[in-house]
Amino acid sequence: MTALPPDLAERLAAARSAVAAVDSRFGSTTPRRPLETVPGLAPLLPGGALHTGAVYSVLGSVALATALLAGPSAAGEWCGVVGVPGFGAEAAAGMGVDLARTVLVPDPGTDPVGIVDALVGALTVVLVGLPRRVAPGEASRLTARLRQRGAALVVHAPHGAHGASAWPQTEAQLTVTGSEWRGLGEGHGHLTGRIAAVAVQGRRAGRAQHTRMWLPDAEGRVRPALEPAAPQTSTPSTTPLTRVAG
Numbered sequence: 517m518t519a520l521p522p523d524l525a526e527r528l529a530a531a532r533s534a535v536a537a538v539d540s541r542f543g544s545t546t547p548r549r550p551l552e553t554v555p556g557l558a559p560l561l562p563g564g565a566l567h568t569g570a571v572y573s574v575l576g577s578v579a580l581a582t583a584l585l586a587g588p589s590a591a592g593e594w595c596g597v598v599g600v601p602g603f604g605a606e607a608a609a610g611m612g613v614d615l616a617r618t619v620l621v622p623d624p625g626t627d628p629v630g631i632v633d634a635l636v637g638a639l640t641v642v643l644v645g646l647p648r649r650v651a652p653g654e655a656s657r658l659t660a661r662l663r664q665r666g667a668a669l670v671v672h673a674p675h676g677a678h679g680a681s682a683w684p685q686t687e688a689q690l691t692v693t694g695s696e697w698r699g700l701g702e703g704h705g706h707l708t709g710r711i712a713a714v715a716v717q718g719r720r721a722g723r724a725q726h727t728r729m730w731l732p733d734a735e736g737r738v739r740p741a742l743e744p745a746a747p748q749t750s751t752p753s754t755t756p757l758t759r760v761a762g
Contacts, residue, residue, distance in 0.1 A: 546666030551641065552591035554583055554612065556729060556739035560716045562688055566641065569663035570687040571655075573671045577692035577712065578602035579731050581643055581672040583738045586612035588668075593617070593640035598631050599624040600645035600672055610736040633658055637665035645672045646682040655684045691715045695731070709733040711741045 550565040558564045566572065566584060574581040578600060585595045590612040596619040597603050609615055619639060624631040632644050636658070650658075662669055673682035694713040712731040717724040728741040 546664060548663070549666070551588040551593065551668060553587040554738050556737065557583060557587070559740070560688070560690060560714065560725075560727065562718045562720070566668050567687070568640070568666045568668050569659075571659060571662065571669045571671060571683055571685075573673070573683050573686040573689040575673055575689065575691040577690075577731070578604075578672060579607070579710075580690055580692055580712070580714070581670050582608050582613065583611055583731070584670050585618075585641055585643055586738070588641045589613045589617060594619070594638070596621065596632075596635045596639045596642040598635070598642060598644040599628045599647070600643060603643075607736075611732065611738065629654060629658060632669065633661060636661050636667045636669075639667060641668045641670065643670040643672060648682075650683055652684045659685075685719060687719055689717045691717075692731075693726075698734075 546568065548567055548569045550563065550567050553561065553565040561572070566588065572584060574584070581600070582603065585597075585608070589595045592614075594617045595613065598621045601622075603620075605615055605620075608618075619635065621631055621635075624644075628644050628646060629650060632642050635642055658669070661667075669683075671683045671686070691714065692712045693715050696711045698709045698711065710731050711728055713726065713728055714731075715724045715726050730737065730739050730741050732738050
């Protein structure tokens with residue numbers, strides 16, 4: 517895992533300003549392209565994959581947001597995680613995130629969007645946790661930068677933190693609406709996996725689609741849950757399975 521030195525964000529911001537000036541002069545835009553995506557997540561995304569130049573919103577689950585990084589990271593892309601307190605390196609690695617090509621900024625201060633803007637272009641996919649809803653103008657400017665530099669953004673927010681979404685006009689919004697933990701017997705045993713109920717709302721779609729998936733299963737994989745729902749147990753949905761669960 518690569519931690520961002522205190523002065524690196526300023527140097528990256530200066531470099532990004534220079535690149536922005538060149539882009540505005542010559543109108544540079546990187547063609548939109550699909551990124552490698554965990555097969556279990558592909559059916560949830562428009563076009564069956566993450567795409568550069570797009571923003572994806574995840575509500576209520578750091579694990580699901582982290583899983584979106586796993587495909588591109590395992591395929592060799594550089595990724596970043598900015599201001600996501602529940603992010604766990606060990607669990608992320610278990611999902612397929614290559615920590616050697618991951619830049620971690622645990623505390624972005626009061627301007628996480630500015631840090632993301634500095635990283636876009638150097639990194640292909642950035643996961644950011646937002647403490648506030650982003651203004652439409654600010655979102656439009658950064659989305660334009662994503663298109664110019666060929667990067668994708670995953671925005672994570674807790675349930676209810678920003679209303680419907682932390683980011684206007686996302687390509688898709690994925691919301692974990694409930695979960696069932698597996699592996700515990702009558703007061704004994706070990707948690708082996710979690711099945712999550714996920715609602716998916718695409719930007720061009722009408723009604724949200726609903727699905728159930730392992731997040732993760734006993735082997736750390738993210739995949740569709742084909743088995744019927746289990747009866748509710750006394751195990752609360754907030755019980756941590758791994759450092760990245762949530």
